[in-house]
Amino acid sequence: MFVRAYLRASTEEQDAFRALADLEQFAAHFGKTIASVYSDNESGVRLDRPDLMRLLRDAKKGDILLIEAIDRLSRLNEENWKSLKRVIDSKGLKIVVRLLPTSHRWMTDEKTDLQTERLLGIINDLLIEIGAAQANADYEVRRYRQAQGIATAKAAGLYKGRPQNIKIKEKVWSCLDSKFSIRKTSDLLGCSPTTVKRYNREWLTTRGTAN
The missing domain is CATH 3.40.50.1390 (Resolvase, N-terminal catalytic domain)
Structure with missing residues (x-):
């Protein structure tokens, strides 16, 4: 066992x-x-x-x-x-x-x-x-309340979106600059492929190569 x-x-x-x-x-x-x-x-x-x-x-x-x-x-x-x-x-x-x-x-x-x-x-x-x-x-209740809060903040002009993790973002960009793949970057930094893909889209945009 x-x-x-x-x-x-x-x-x-x-x-x-x-x-x-x-x-x-x-x-x-x-x-x-x-x-x-x-x-x-x-x-x-x-x-x-x-x-x-x-x-x-x-x-x-x-x-x-x-x-x-x-x-x-x-x-x-x-x-x-x-x-x-x-x-x-x-x-x-x-x-x-x-x-x-x-x-x-x-x-x-x-x-x-x-x-x-x-x-x-x-x-x-x-x-x-x-x-x-x-x-x-519990998850569904939290998501509903979060959506309510965001809607209220947007109506008041106060919503700024979810803050980014700048340190992770910089590390991801550094790996991508070094030609590392999404998977290798994920493994090296210990973050999810979804996170790497999100920052990869921004990385491509800053270099004018986004589709």
């Missing part, structure tokens, strides 16, 4: 690895060691996150998918969550959530009778489903 930790932060400015020490301590409490760490700086509403996809490719039956909270794995809508859950189940992965005690049983070697095992599994799956639905609902 491998313990595969998955970390996620929504933006490049946030530290996806902030929870790693807590997850390592959690695993050690059960006499386990985290074998592999996967991290994405992507929104939880995206299904095609690079390291999440890599984790699913690497996973073997009986492995543990260890996360801090459900919203680190998913803020997906119902359809995409069902798709992700089907893949997780088909791979034989067990989801363990540090903040969800009912899932901790997968970290132990304790044996129970078949009926109890099934009952605990049903309860845990239900709580994970509720957590996934709540994570998506």
